[in-house]
Structures are given as C-alpha cells and as structure tokens.
Amino acid sequence: MRVVVLGSAAGGGYPQWNCRCRVCALAWSGDTRVAMRTQSSIAATADGEHWLLINASPDLRQQIIATPEVAPAAMADASSRHSPLRAVLLTNGDVDHVAGLLTLRERQPLTLHATGEVLQVLADNPIFGVLDPALVARRAARLDETFEPVPGLSVTLFAVPGKVPLYLEGESVDVGSEGEMTVGVRLEAGGRTAHYIPGCAAVTERLRERIAGTDLLLFDGTVFEDDEMRQAGVGEKTGRRMGHLPIAGSAGSLLALADADVGRRIYIHINNTNPILIEDSPERRIVEEAGWEVARDGMELRP
Numbered sequence: 001m002r003v004v005v006l007g008s009a010a011g012g013g014y015p016q017w018n019c020r021c022r023v024c025a026l027a028w029s030g031d032t033r034v035a036m037r038t039q040s041s042i043a044a045t046a047d048g049e050h051w052l053l054i055n056a057s058p059d060l061r062q063q064i065i066a067t068p069e070v071a072p073a074a075m076a077d078a079s080s081r082h083s084p085l086r087a088v089l090l091t092n093g094d095v096d097h098v099a100g101l102l103t104l105r106e107r108q109p110l111t112l113h114a115t116g117e118v119l120q121v122l123a124d125n126p127i128f129g130v131l132d133p134a135l136v137a138r139r140a141a142r143l144d145e146t147f148e149p150v151p152g153l154s155v156t157l158f159a160v161p162g163k164v165p166l167y168l169e170g171e172s173v174d175v176g177s178e179g180e181m182t183v184g185v186r187l188e189a190g191g192r193t194a195h196y197i198p199g200c201a202a203v204t205e206r207l208r209e210r211i212a213g214t215d216l217l218l219f220d221g222t223v224f225e226d227d228e229m230r231q232a233g234v235g236e237k238t239g240r241r242m243g244h245l246p247i248a249g250s251a252g253s254l255l256a257l258a259d260a261d262v263g264r265r266i267y268i269h270i271n272n273t274n275p276i277l278i279e280d281s282p283e284r285r286i287v288e289e290a291g292w293e294v295a296r297d298g299m300e301l302r303p
Helices: 022-028 060-066 095-105 116-123 126-130 205-211 228-232 282-289
Strands: 002-007 041-045 051-054 085-089 110-114 136-140 147-150 153-159 183-189 192-197 214-220 262-268 292-294
Touching: 002 060, 002 214, 051 147, 060 095, 085 095, 085 147, 095 116, 095 126, 110 116, 110 147, 116 136, 183 205, 192 205, 282 292
Parallel strands: 051 085, 085 110, 110 136, 192 214, 214 262, 262 292
Antiparallel strands: 002 041, 041 051, 147 153, 153 183, 183 192
C-alpha cells in the first residue's frame, strides 16, 4: 500500500487567503520554519496504477500538478484524456472535502463512493450535476462493510463522532453524534492497514478499538487548543463546536491516544491557527516528543 498526502491543512488551507494571525503571518513573510499547505486530501493505491482519492479538496488541481503519481500519463493509444484517479471517496460533506468534485467534471470515468447521507447532500445541490452520470457512477457505501474501490485496496467506512456540514447547520447542532455524516476510513492491502480520520469530535473507546493494531494513523489535528481561534482573534467557535477534538488538554487527542495500539501516528487536517505548523514551536515539540508527526503536502507513506 502507498498513501500520498495531497493536502494536509484544514478548510481554507495554510495560510488562509485573508488571515494574518500569528501563524499565518509567518507564511506570508516567507519564514522557513513553516511550509504552505493545501486543504486536506490523500490518495492511496495497492498497485501504483489505480489510485483512490479520499476527499476532493478545492485545491485538487494544484495537488495533482504537484503529485506525478496521480497526474495524467502519456497513453500508448494516443488518448487525450487519462487519470490514475479511478475512484473518489468522501468522509463527509464539508466544503473542503467536496468542492474539488467540481474539478473532476471534465469527462473522466470515475466512481464516487460515500455514505448514502453524504450522497444525498450532493444530490440535493444541483451544481454537482456537472459530474456526468454517464461517466461518474455514485455508489453508496454502507458503514462497516468492506469494499474494493480500486484493485487490491480494501476499504471500510466507520462512524466517528462528528456533525453535519456547516452549511446544513440549523439553530441547534448535534456535535458528537455518530452516523453517516462523519466517517473514518480503514485501508488495507498486502497485510498492512491504515486509518484516515480527518474529522473527529471525540475519542471513544469504540474508536480506540477500531484503530487498534493499525500500521498507520492519520488523525484530526485541526486545533491545538480548543479556543485557539478565539485566542488568535479570527473566530469565536471552539474546535469542539466545529466537530474537531483539540490536540491538547485533559480530553484532547494527545492524551486520549497516548497508549493507543497504533504504529506510525500523524496529525492531519491542521488549521491555519495551529502552532504545530511552526517547526520549532513548543507545541510542535510536544507532539513530536509524544511520538506524533505533523503531515505535510507531498508526504509519501508506506504503512
């Protein structure tokens, strides 16, 4: 199995287009301690030829250009269209995970996998009709049922604590509910396993059991402190209100997963305000000393 991190930042990327918070200011100034990042997405393969795209970032075109493995190849039959991306899988309906589907409208055969509820979100928005149904098949994936979206790569979706996308929120929001709106992904090939969980509101005992024994864990690292955005002066919502468990704190993911039975562990989906983006920050040292890595765009992983 090969996994490539196409994008490692949360919604809006890093730096965000209109942000001069302390962390973003470093990127705008060209500080070498930080690296620019696009919005969260990964690609996985078992054979190096057929790739599964997991979450379609708004930055997808840029990510494909930067990643030769998923770029169109020269074809022996002189075909003018080609892509190693044979299937797409969505973990939720968030804008930073579905907007890139619009980039895939250029008459390329694909299979789009998501839970029934997330597919319904797409069906209810006519803009996604630009994906020609004659070429892009939509397949509803059932929770806890394994399927093979590309040759040799087995995938299982499982519910994790989360919430509905921001644009579907009403007056009250059920944060932490488990169902089809927010899922984690188990990948398996060649006897190796990986788990991708870019959005998670809580680490439950059931989740710990799910990931036990995995060779690679890519986990929600959106914010370091729960009230980080408020401290940075860029918003009032906490990480938990957005459906993202903070890294730090007595109930944060760092402590909750400290003794989890996992191999390589990497934080992904990192918000622009998160100081772990700064290579020599105290927060970066804390996560690294605890055995975690911080995802970066272009990272290639072999579980």
